[in-house]
Amino acid sequence: MNRREFLFVSGAALLLAGTGIGQAAARTKSVPLQNRQHRRLGNLEISAIGLGCLPMVGYYGGKYDKQKMIALIRQAYDLGVTFFDTAEVYGPHTSEKWVGEALKPVRHQVKIATKFGFGVEEGAPTALNSEPKHIRRAVEGSLKRLQTDYIDLLYQHRVDPKVPMEDVAGTIQKLIKEGKVLHWGLSEASAKSIRRAHAVCPLAAVQSEYSLIWRESENKIFATLEELGIGLVPYCPLGRALLTGIINENSRFAKGDRRATLPMFTPEALPNNMQIVRLVEKWAKRKNITSAQFALAWLLAQRDWIVPIPGTTNPAHLADFLKAANIHLSADELNEFEKDYAQIHLVGHRADPFTESQIDK
Numbered sequence: 001m002n003r004r005e006f007l008f009v010s011g012a013a014l015l016l017a018g019t020g021i022g023q024a025a026a027r028t029k030s031v032p033l034q035n036r037q038h039r040r041l042g043n044l045e046i047s048a049i050g051l052g053c054l055p056m057v058g059y060y061g062g063k064y065d066k067q068k069m070i071a072l073i074r075q076a077y078d079l080g081v082t083f084f085d086t087a088e089v090y091g092p093h094t095s096e097k098w099v100g101e102a103l104k105p106v107r108h109q110v111k112i113a114t115k116f117g118f119g120v121e122e123g124a125p126t127a128l129n130s131e132p133k134h135i136r137r138a139v140e141g142s143l144k145r146l147q148t149d150y151i152d153l154l155y156q157h158r159v160d161p162k163v164p165m166e167d168v169a170g171t172i173q174k175l176i177k178e179g180k181v182l183h184w185g186l187s188e189a190s191a192k193s194i195r196r197a198h199a200v201c202p203l204a205a206v207q208s209e210y211s212l213i214w215r216e217s218e219n220k221i222f223a224t225l226e227e228l229g230i231g232l233v234p235y236c237p238l239g240r241a242l243l244t245g246i247i248n249e250n251s252r253f254a255k256g257d258r259r260a261t262l263p264m265f266t267p268e269a270l271p272n273n274m275q276i277v278r279l280v281e282k283w284a285k286r287k288n289i290t291s292a293q294f295a296l297a298w299l300l301a302q303r304d305w306i307v308p309i310p311g312t313t314n315p316a317h318l319a320d321f322l323k324a325a326n327i328h329l330s331a332d333e334l335n336e337f338e339k340d341y342a343q344i345h346l347v348g349h350r351a352d353p354f355t356e357s358q359i360d361k
């Protein structure tokens with residue numbers, strides 16, 4: 001352990017003592033930092049892998065016990081995760097409440113990201129709403145549910161074509177001056193919107209779907225992010241579990257599971273799309289790691305300003321994918337993988353037409 005790690009570990013142990021979180025770690029004065037790599041999104045420093053807290057509220061079907069999910073979030077912290085992703089619309093509200101309760105004892109040691117942008121407060125959770133008045137209402141609600149007086153990273157969930165980006169950025173700028181928001185970002189924004197927002201109030205991060213099943217970001221926004229020094233937070237980095245190898249050509253998704261509505265997961269598309277599952281399996285075997293670890297290690301290897309936020313409801317899956325932070329893929333390996341990747345062809349869009357219609361082009 002080097003000096004920096006020692007200071008981090010012993011400091012974390014002291015801070016944890018008596019909080020009820022990570023007590024085993026505090027007793028032994030060391031935190032098992034499997035996920036000890038840190039990265040930056042703009043000026044925001046966080047663990048190289050964050051935790052997506054959406055599946056816990058049944059996004060992929062199922063009902064999960066609140067106490068078990070709170071324990072899972074705390075397990076992530078004990079394993080070194082300091083970056084947690086939620087949104088007002090997840091539940092709605094439930095995810096923010098669970099994240100807030102889970103992280104209250106370590107609030108100042110973690111960074112919480114949440115999002116506004118749908119009309120949840122107005123009873124229209126699928127409609128876009130980034131009116132300045134709405135943003136303020138949404139932020140007040142998020143602060144209450146998260147049991148905090150500041151949001152580390154606040155994203156506009158979707159660009160609202162009815163509200164000029166300058167008005168959104170100006171509203172956030174005021175919230176930053178008031179200390180209610182520390183950093184901000186956009187989700188699924190075009191390069192043009194990113195520039196407009198950044199010119200008024202500098203962005204820390206953009207969150208977009210990016211994984212081995214959906215690589216649109218590379219051509220759409222990478223150059224802009226690199227130029228402006230903005231980080232990328234890939235959502236659905238495990239391809240909604242497809243890349244983990246847990247889904248096969250015969251998998252069918254129940255009503256209420258988000259994947260039941262996605263063209264890439266239909267009974268017609270799945271047999272073809274097993275190509276990427278097999279490719280990731282092949283490389284995972286070669287590296288002696290799991291498929292989930294390979295999928296995340298590949299993302300981390302693309303740029304050092306990329307911080308994926310895989311989601312899970314399962315403690316074993318969490319412990320598995322966090323190990324990706326310590327896996328290295330060499331330039332030769334990445335080039336060879338790219339040649340393999342060029343041989344496969346995926347079918348079916350990543351989103352349903354309504355969802356895609358709300359993506360900023």
Ligand SMILES: NC(=O)c1ccc[n+]([C@@H]2O[C@H](COP(=O)([O-])OP(=O)(O)OC[C@H]3O[C@@H](n4cnc5c(N)ncnc54)[C@H](OP(=O)(O)O)[C@@H]3O)[C@@H](O)[C@H]2O)c1
Nearest residue numbers: 052053054235236237238239240241244310311312313317
């Ligand atoms: N900005 C946006 O518009 C937007 C949209 C969607 C998501 N997000 C954010 O991005 C986060 C990540 O996306 P996501 O959670 O939807 O998708 P994801 O991370 O690509 O995949 C999550 C799925 O993978 C499974 N999984 C995880 N680890 C596994 C492992 N080691 N082995 C097998 N299966 C595994 C999980 O099932 P188990 O529960 O069984 O582990 C879960 O169903 C979300 O939680 C949310 O915070 C943002």
